[in-house]
Amino acid sequence: MSAPSAKQGPGLLWIPLLxxxxxxxxxxxxxxxxxxxxxxxxxxxxxxSLRWYAEVFRDGDLGHALLNTxxxxxGTMVVSTVLGTMLAVxxxxxxxxxxxxxFAMTPAILPDLVLAIGxxxxxxxxxxxxxxxxxxxxxxxxxxxxVVAVVRARLVQLDGSLEEASQDLGAGGLTTFVRxxxxxxxxxxxxxxxxxxxxxxxxxxIAFFTNGPSSPTLPIEIYSRVRFGVTPExxxxxxxxxxxxxxxxxxxxxALRRTExxxxx
Amino acid sequence: xxxxTRGRRAAGAAFLGPGLLFTAVFVAxxxxxxxSYTVFQRGRFGGVVHTFSLDNFSRALEPTFRSVxxxxxxxxxxxxxxxxxxxxxxxxxIARLPERWRTIALVLVVIPFxxxxxIRTYAWIVLLNTQGVLNDALVGAGLVDERLDLLxxxxxxxxxxxxxxxxxxxxxxxxSVARLDRELGEASADLGGTRVAGFxxxxxxxxxxxxxxxxxxxxxxSLGNFVVPELLGxxxxxxxxxxxxxxxxxxxxxxxxxxxxxxxxxLLLVLFALQSLVSRRYSVEAGR
Amino acid sequence: MTTEPxxxxxxxxxxxxxxxxxxxxxxxxxxxxxxxxxxxxxGPSGCGKSTLLRSLAGFEQPASGTVELAGEDLLAQPAHRxxxxxxxxxxALFPHLTVERNVGYGPARAGLPKAEIATxxxxxxxxxxxxxxxxxxxxQLSGGQRQRVxxxxxxxxxxxxxxxxxxxxxxxxxxxxxMQLELKxxxxxxxxxxxxxxxxxxxxxxxxxxxAVMSDGLVQQVAAPEELYRAPANRFVAEFIGRSNVFExxxxxxxxxxxxxxxxxxxxxxxxxxxxxxVVVRPRGAGAGAVLSGRVLETQFSGGSTAIAVAADGVATAxxxxxxxxxxxxxSVQRGAEVDLSWSPDAARIVA
Numbered sequence: 001m002s003a004p005s006a007k008q009g010p011g012l013l014w015i016p017l018l019x020x021x022x023x024x025x026x027x028x029x030x031x032x033x034x035x036x037x038x039x040x041x042x043x044x045x046x047x048x049s050l051r052w053y054a055e056v057f058r059d060g061d062l063g064h065a066l067l068n069t070x071x072x073x074x075g076t077m078v079v080s081t082v083l084g085t086m087l088a089v090x091x092x093x094x095x096x097x098x099x100x101x102x103f104a105m106t107p108a109i110l111p112d113l114v115l116a117i118g119x120x121x122x123x124x125x126x127x128x129x130x131x132x133x134x135x136x137x138x139x140x141x142x143x144x145x146x147v148v149a150v151v152r153a154r155l156v157q158l159d160g161s162l163e164e165a166s167q168d169l170g171a172g173g174l175t176t177f178v179r180x181x182x183x184x185x186x187x188x189x190x191x192x193x194x195x196x197x198x199x200x201x202x203x204x205x206i207a208f209f210t211n212g213p214s215s216p217t218l219p220i221e222i223y224s225r226v227r228f229g230v231t232p233e234x235x236x237x238x239x240x241x242x243x244x245x246x247x248x249x250x251x252x253x254x255a256l257r258r259t260e261x262x263x264x265x
Numbered sequence: 266x267x268x269x270t271r272g273r274r275a276a277g278a279a280f281l282g283p284g285l286l287f288t289a290v291f292v293a294x295x296x297x298x299x300x301s302y303t304v305f306q307r308g309r310f311g312g313v314v315h316t317f318s319l320d321n322f323s324r325a326l327e328p329t330f331r332s333v334x335x336x337x338x339x340x341x342x343x344x345x346x347x348x349x350x351x352x353x354x355x356x357x358x359i360a361r362l363p364e365r366w367r368t369i370a371l372v373l374v375v376i377p378f379x380x381x382x383x384i385r386t387y388a389w390i391v392l393l394n395t396q397g398v399l400n401d402a403l404v405g406a407g408l409v410d411e412r413l414d415l416l417x418x419x420x421x422x423x424x425x426x427x428x429x430x431x432x433x434x435x436x437x438x439x440x441s442v443a444r445l446d447r448e449l450g451e452a453s454a455d456l457g458g459t460r461v462a463g464f465x466x467x468x469x470x471x472x473x474x475x476x477x478x479x480x481x482x483x484x485x486x487s488l489g490n491f492v493v494p495e496l497l498g499x500x501x502x503x504x505x506x507x508x509x510x511x512x513x514x515x516x517x518x519x520x521x522x523x524x525x526x527x528x529x530x531x532l533l534l535v536l537f538a539l540q541s542l543v544s545r546r547y548s549v550e551a552g553r
Numbered sequence: 554m555t556t557e558p559x560x561x562x563x564x565x566x567x568x569x570x571x572x573x574x575x576x577x578x579x580x581x582x583x584x585x586x587x588x589x590x591x592x593x594x595x596g597p598s599g600c601g602k603s604t605l606l607r608s609l610a611g612f613e614q615p616a617s618g619t620v621e622l623a624g625e626d627l628l629a630q631p632a633h634r635x636x637x638x639x640x641x642x643x644x645a646l647f648p649h650l651t652v653e654r655n656v657g658y659g660p661a662r663a664g665l666p667k668a669e670i671a672t673x674x675x676x677x678x679x680x681x682x683x684x685x686x687x688x689x690x691x692x693q694l695s696g697g698q699r700q701r702v703x704x705x706x707x708x709x710x711x712x713x714x715x716x717x718x719x720x721x722x723x724x725x726x727x728x729x730x731x732m733q734l735e736l737k738x739x740x741x742x743x744x745x746x747x748x749x750x751x752x753x754x755x756x757x758x759x760x761x762x763x764x765a766v767m768s769d770g771l772v773q774q775v776a777a778p779e780e781l782y783r784a785p786a787n788r789f790v791a792e793f794i795g796r797s798n799v800f801e802x803x804x805x806x807x808x809x810x811x812x813x814x815x816x817x818x819x820x821x822x823x824x825x826x827x828x829x830x831x832v833v834v835r836p837r838g839a840g841a842g843a844v845l846s847g848r849v850l851e852t853q854f855s856g857g858s859t860a861i862a863v864a865a866d867g868v869a870t871a872x873x874x875x876x877x878x879x880x881x882x883x884x885s886v887q888r889g890a891e892v893d894l895s896w897s898p899d900a901a902r903i904v905a
Contacts, residue, residue, distance in 0.1 A: 013358035017370070020355045024377045024431065027388035030398050034391065043397045087284030094277030104284065107292045111533065113489040113506055114526050117513050118295030121523075125298060141291040144284060164612055165645035167633045169710065170662035173276040176633075183649040202381050204492065209513070222383050226496060230391050238384040245380040253372050270614055272631050 028242060035235035042230040052236035062237065065221035072132055072207075072217060073200035076139040081193040083140070084147025089181060091148070092155045093163065105149065107142040115142060116209035123210065131212040138210045139203060143196030150195060154188030155181075191256075198248065300530070302523040313519055321524040330508070334528055337504040340419065341487035344426035345434075348483045349476065351427070352434035356475075359435075360443040371439070378432035386496050389425050390416065393497070417499035425493040426483075433482035441475025442468065474544040481536050489529050505529060563588040563746055564609075564627075564714060569618035571604050578604040579615065580770035586714075586748060591740050593761035594750045597793070600767040602750045606716050609748070610639045622713060633662075638707040639716040642723065644699050646691040652678070652702050653687035659710040677709040680742065697728050708743055717749045721756060733760050754794055758782070766790050782828075787905045788871070791826040798832070799871040800825045804903050812868045816844060818901030824871060829879040831900035834861060834886060835893050843893035850875055852884040859884040863892060 010017055035053070039046030056062060091101055107115065119138045123130060162184065166176040182189070204219035211220060225234055303321055308314040324330065359370045377385060392399050393415040400412040415421055445468050487493075491506030498504075505525055512522030562585035571579040579601045586592050594602040607613040609620065611632025620627040627635060638659070647655050653674055660670040678684055681701040691699055700720070707715055720736065721729045737760055740747045751757050757764050758778040765775040766789070774786040785791035788799055801824055802811035808818045809825040818825045837846060847865035861884060862875040870876055878894065886892055 010358035010361045013354050013361065016351060016354035017358035020351055020431070020435075021373060023351070023428070024374070027392045027428070028377065028380070028385070031384075031388045031391050034398075043391060043394055044401075083284040083287055086280045090277055090280030090282075090284070094273075094280060100281070100285070103293075104288060107288065110292070110296065111485055111489040111529055113491070113509060114296060114299075114530055115292065117509065117519075117522065117526055118299040119291065120513060121299040121302065121519060122291070122295035137291060141288065144287065148284070159643055159645060161641045161643055161645040162647060164610075164632070165639070165641055165706075166647075166658070167612075167631075168610060168637075168639045169659035169706065170633050171658075172631075172633050173272075173279075175662065177280075180647060183647075198379070202379075204381075204383055219381060219383055222381070222387075223492070226383060226387050226390070230387070230394065234387065235391070238387060241384050242380050246376055249372060249376050249379050253368065257368075 031235050032239045032242065034232070035239040037232050037235070040232060042232045042235055052232045053240070055233045056236045056240065059233070062218070062221060065216050065218045068132055068215050069201055069218040072136045072139060073197050075136045076143050076200040077193050077197040079136075080140045080143035080147050080196040081189060084144040084192055084196070085151050085185070085189050087144065088148045088151035088155055089177065092152055093160075093181075105145050108145040108149065112142075112203075112205040116206045119206065120209045129212065130210055132215050132217075134210045134212075135207045135217065138206045139196075139200040142206070143199055146195050146199060147189075147192035150192040151185055151188045154185050158184055191252075194252070299519075299523045300527055302520040303527050305520045307518040307520055321521050324521060325524050325528070330525070333503055333508055334505060334525075337488055337506075338532070340423060340502075340504060341426070341484050344423045344430070344487050345480050345484045347423065347427050348431050348434040349480060352431060352479060353438055353476065356435050356438035356442050359439055371436075374432050374435050382429050383492065385429055386425055386493055389421065389428060389497055393421055393424075416497065417501055419498065419502050421497040422494050422502050422504075425497040426487045426490065429490075429493065430483040430486060433486075434479040437478040437482065438472060438475040441472040441478075445471050470547055473547040474540070477540045477543045481540060485529070485533055485536065488532065489526075561588075562586060563590075563623060565619075565621040566605075566609075567619045569605065569608060569615045569620065571601075571608060571613055571615045577770050579608070579618075582618070582767075582770070582772055584765060584772060584775065586746055588713075588746055589740075589744050590746050591737065591760060591762045592746065592748045593757035593764040594748065594767060595754055595757040595764050595793075596752065596767035598752060599769075601770040602752075602767050603718065605767070606639075606718055606748065606750045609714070610637060610716055611635050636712050637714045637716060638710055638712040639718065640700075640703045640707045640720055642718045642720075644691075644703040644723075646699055646702055646706075648691055650690075651687065652683065652689050652691070652694070655691070655702055656687075656706045656709055658706065663710070673709050674705075677705045680708070681705045681739065696724060697732070700724065700732070704739065708739075708745065712745060715745050715747050717747060719751055720749060721751070721753075729756075736760060758794070766793060768793070784902060785826060785904060787822070788824040788826070791824070791902075791904060792872070795828065796877060797826050797828050798876050800868065801871040808898065808901070809903055814845065814868055816868075816901065817896070817898035818903045819898060820903035822903050822905035824905070825901055825903050827896050827901040829860065829877045832876070832878040832894055832896050834863065834878045834880070835895075836886060837891040837893055839893065843895050845876075845894045847876065847892060847894060849886050849888050849890045849892055852886070852888060854883060858882065861886065863894065865894065 034042060034045060036048045036050065037045050038049035038051065087104055091097075091104060115138070119134070119141075120130075123134050128134060158181075162180055163176050166180040167173075171179060202219065204223060207217045208220055208223070211217065216224070222234070222237070225231070302313055304317055304319065306314045306316050306318050306320065325334070355374075359367055359374075362370055391397055394400070395412050395414060395416065399415065403409045404412060488504070489506045489509075491504065491510045494502045494504045494507055505528065509522045509525050512518045512525065516522075564584070564586040566582055566584040566586075569579050569582040570577070582601070582605060584605075594605060596602050604613055608615050609627070611630070615628065618628075622636065627637070647658065650658070656677060657670045657674045660673055665673075674687070675684075678687060681704055683698060683701050683705065686694070686698065691702065694702065700723070717736075721732055724732060733756065736747070736749075749757070749760065758781070761778065763775060763777050764781055766773045766781065768789050774781060774790045776784075776786075781790060781794050785794060785797075791797045792799060800809060800811045800816055802809040802816070804810075804821055804823060805815070807815060809816045809823075811825070816825050816827075818827070834849075835843075845865045845868060847863045850862040850864050852862075853860045859880045859882070861878045861880065863878060865876050876894070
């Protein structure tokens with residue numbers, strides 16, 4: 001037997017590790033610090049105040065953009081979860097084809113710019129006018145691929161004989177899917193739903209190309225403002241969005257940990 | 266016998282149908298459509314005229330455009346290499362942390378990634394600004410005499426790209442290295458190698474698939490990105506993404522824009538081919 | 554050679570073939586299984602027994618052949634409509650349902666009224682010895698209990714045929730012997746035909762009324778356990794069931810000629826099979842009528858009997874292994890001794 005390898009720590013590698021974290025968080029922390037500025041400067045801290053946060057909450061345009069984003073994201077989440085889950089089941093249980101697998105994944109692999117111009121051309125050619133609906137369709141197209149990935153990973157781990165047992169006991173295909181498969185993949189379906197929701201909320205490039213002029217999503221609204229330079233209000237907005245991300249990621253990581261430890265087999 | 270098989274086929278079609286149809290109609294068709302525009306021409310008022318022509322390709326190779334294509338590739342490549350130089354040691358460092366710290370470290374790496382990338386890019390505008398904090402620090406520490414114009418340079422664009430896509434480099438390499446360290450580090454030590462030799466001869470080559478994946482995850486989005494060049498590079502740094510966006514939304518020459526986008530797609534396919542080659546040669550499975 | 558069931562067969566399989574890609578899993582299987590029979594499919598891995606079982610259940614589609622269950626074409630029906638139930642090797646209990654709901658799944662799908670489902674479930678749980686555990690979940694049960702749930706879940710639907718896929722392989726050794734008896738008792742009590750797939754011949758021989766020995770996609774022999782042992786139909790069955798000494802040569806009216814010597818036996822074919830316990834070993838020259846002479850290589854005493862390995866002069870077994878003789882009690886000869894071997898012509902069979 002080989003000598004047991006002691007768990008060596010990072011050693012010298014602490015330097016790049018900490019340096020990397022500093023690199024990743026420094027800009028964000030600067031923005032967060034500046035968001036509490038009491039003065040009107042976006043770049044220099046003059047005092048502490050929450051006035052810019054109040055501005056954000058008062059801002060009607062931001063509110064509308066947020067609403068649009070939530071609408072689109074909710075619609076995307078529902079449709080892509082349904083399509084993605086069914087597609088994952090089809091790929092794993094019915095057609096074991098690497099070609100179909102790859103095809104289902106293409107939206108996730110394609111650069112978003114290419115998908116964006118493609119959809120713009122398509123909607124134009126088909127005579128469909130651009131608006132939140134087209135953004136939702138676009139987001140669903142690429143959200144579905146992510147749902148497929150997540151559900152598929154869970155499905156592959158599942159004991160295939162559960163579904164066979166269900167059929168053996170008299171349940172047809174659809175009943176088996178609803179009573180046996182779905183309960184077994186439920187955590188993955190939920191994860192996929194949350195994933196497609198989040199991706200839609202954050203998505204900018206495709207929305208930018210496929211949206212109409214009158215109802216911007218939040219990322220589009222942010223982009224229009226940021227193009228004109230830095231403002232303290234944007235600092236506050238950025239900090240709020242960062243907070244949402246932190247909460248979401250930490251909650252997701254905790255939930256993931258819980259599902260792993262309460263797994264039965 | 267045949268009725269049973271037919272029933273099963275129908276079930277399969279019912280599950281696969283909707284998703285595949287949706288993907289076909291809203292992904293495959295649009296992409297093929299826009300790529301077909303490369304051989305057509307712009308109509309007088311901005312539409313697409315279906316006369317076959319290769320003008321777009323020759324135009325894309327004209328000096329002005331060619332230089333943009335080349336500099337885009339260079340910029341994206343530089344950003345990728347920097348991300349690799351930072352990402353690889355970081356991934357190894359995380360792989361060596363004790364179990365509980367590893368999850369925390371990964372979460373810390375992932376949090377910025379889940380923040381809207383516009384916000385992250387914006388943070389650099391704030392940071393690099395001539396009146397901003399970084400300049401304050403540099404001047405205050407006496408490192409420079411007067412404030413630097415850090416923003417609106419190609420360097421700022423590269424920094425922005427690295428910043429936005431760094432987590433995508435760290436995660437695949439970490440996945441590769443974490444598996445390897447465990448399985449092979451002991452074998453290498455057992456056979457009498459030093460840690461450095463073990464790394465160079467065993468870990469490094471076998472982590473290559475993770476490295477290639479990470480590089481693709483950084484290079485391709487960097488190439489097609491137009492937000493970072495616009496926000497951090499101002500009008501001075503133009504990349505392929507900016508050109509495509511301008512052709513589609515301002516100049517309304519969609520066929521030409523599609524041609525420029527085709528460039529990105531072709532590069533993507535080349536990189537994928539490279540990746541499957543590397544993963545086949547250097548996969549751990551090959552050694553089982 | 555092949556014994557028929559005592560009554561009109563419940564299940565008739567004729568000419569079943571099946572393939573996975575290029576591999577032929579079943580090459581033309583013919584089988585009859587009687588009502589209330591405990592039937593075993595026995596063979597090494599890859600012989601096709603699992604494919605056959607799954608074809609009966611409806612999870613594999615045979616390429617050709619017919620299967621009739623009580624006169625009806627079984628293959629025309631999809632799995633969920635067949636009056637056949639299966640107990641899976643992994644038990645496949647639904648983890649998100651209680652024991653009661655697991656067992657009641659089949660009746661619920663059949664649309665039985667709730668009261669009747671409850672009665673049936675309670676009754677069958679009592680039959681398998683799991684009374685009172687109805688509200689538990691599979692994760693809260695031991696391996697043996699889970700198996701009983703899987704059995705209960707299959708039986709409660711009163712199928713014509715119950716298929717069991719390696720039912721005892723997941724159990725600890727000590728539990729296995731007990732479960733063998735349990736299964737036999739259960740089968741008698743519910744009166745359903747059981748078809749068990751196993752690679753363990755001790756299991757098959759001790760539990761089944763009749764066993765089908767399979768190899769390479771074909772049924773080699775179907776018979777009651779004693780007959781399989783006593784009268785194997787061919788070389789494969791002879792070597793697979795129990796231990797045997799097999800010789801290859803030319804058959805004649807009195808026996809098999811191998812390397813110039815005549816080995817006594819009856820039958821047709823080119824292989825002679827004689828069981829270790831039927832071979833008598835004596836010191837060289839101790840008596841007349843020696844079939845072969847040889848030298849003792851090794852003796853292995855294990856309590857009730859001894860196995861003696863002998864290298865026979867001038868004659869090799871078909872597998873190249875030494876000849877094995879078993880004796881009751883302690884060995885009568887020592888290692889290195891020169892010995893004579895003989896057996897009665899009725900004890901040896903010549904097979905194909």
